[in-house]
Amino acid sequence: MIRLFPHPGLTVLLIIIWMLVLNELSFGGFLLGIVFGTLVPLFTAPFWVGRSPVRYGWPLIAYVLLVIGDIVVANFQVARLILFRRNRDMRSCWLTIPLDLRSTEAITVLAGTISLTPGTVSADISTDGRHLLVHALDTDDPEAEIARIKARYEGRLMEIFR
Known part of the structure; x- marks a missing residue:
């Protein structure tokens, strides 16, 4: 699961930003936000080597x-x-x-x-x-x-x- 979502916080943030940019709540828009929120961190993960762990909560x-x-x-x-x-x-x-x-x-x-x-x-x-x-x-x-x-x-x- 970690390999599919290397940066879960970034995934959630991208989905939220995508929905705000769309300015409407729709299933298709949410689905596309999930696709972007998954692919962008996945493809940029090699550039995040040695990043500091973030304490959420x-x-x-x-x-x-x-x-x-x-x-x-x-x-x-x-x-x-x-x-x-x-x-x-x-x-x-x-x-x-x-x-x-x-x-x-x-x-x-x-x-x-x-x-x-x-x-x-x-x-x-x-x-x-x-x-x-x-x-x-x-x-x-x-x-x-x-x-x-x-x-x-x-x-x-x-x-x-x-």
């Missing part, structure tokens, strides 16, 4: 809910900054975050999470993969912001990507 669900909550809160914070602060009062800065993560998938998820949250954007990763360059729109304490990102996101990703 509560840690992943908790992480997704945390990120969604942070995105909502950050939207209001950025809107408040834009509407009620003058541009010269902004304290933007570049943060260099030292990474404890070693998995490229986990680092990619961390960079994506940071970029999805309004007010911060991932700009670059060092060539050795040990530092992430992030731009923060407004922060009064860069060290505290780095510690918050590491504790809030990186620690949880270390649980998800063993």
Whole structure:
């Protein structure tokens, strides 16, 4: 069964995305989604050598809910900054975050999470993969912001990507 579905999470995700793209619930569309969801991971499996095992379940669900909550809160914070602060009062800065993560998938998820949250954007990763360059729109304490990102996101990703 593992050989037919080398990446079951990707299979389910592709089926869901296919149904969303179709924008209708039909048996034929679902069947075609199953075909795509099976064939794409099957043909791309040789390129996924040495990938980190992902811990599905509560840690992943908790992480997704945390990120969604942070995105909502950050939207209001950025809107408040834009509407009620003058541009010269902004304290933007570049943060260099030292990474404890070693998995490229986990680092990619961390960079994506940071970029999805309004007010911060991932700009670059060092060539050795040990530092992430992030731009923060407004922060009064860069060290505290780095510690918050590491504790809030990186620690949880270390649980998800063993």
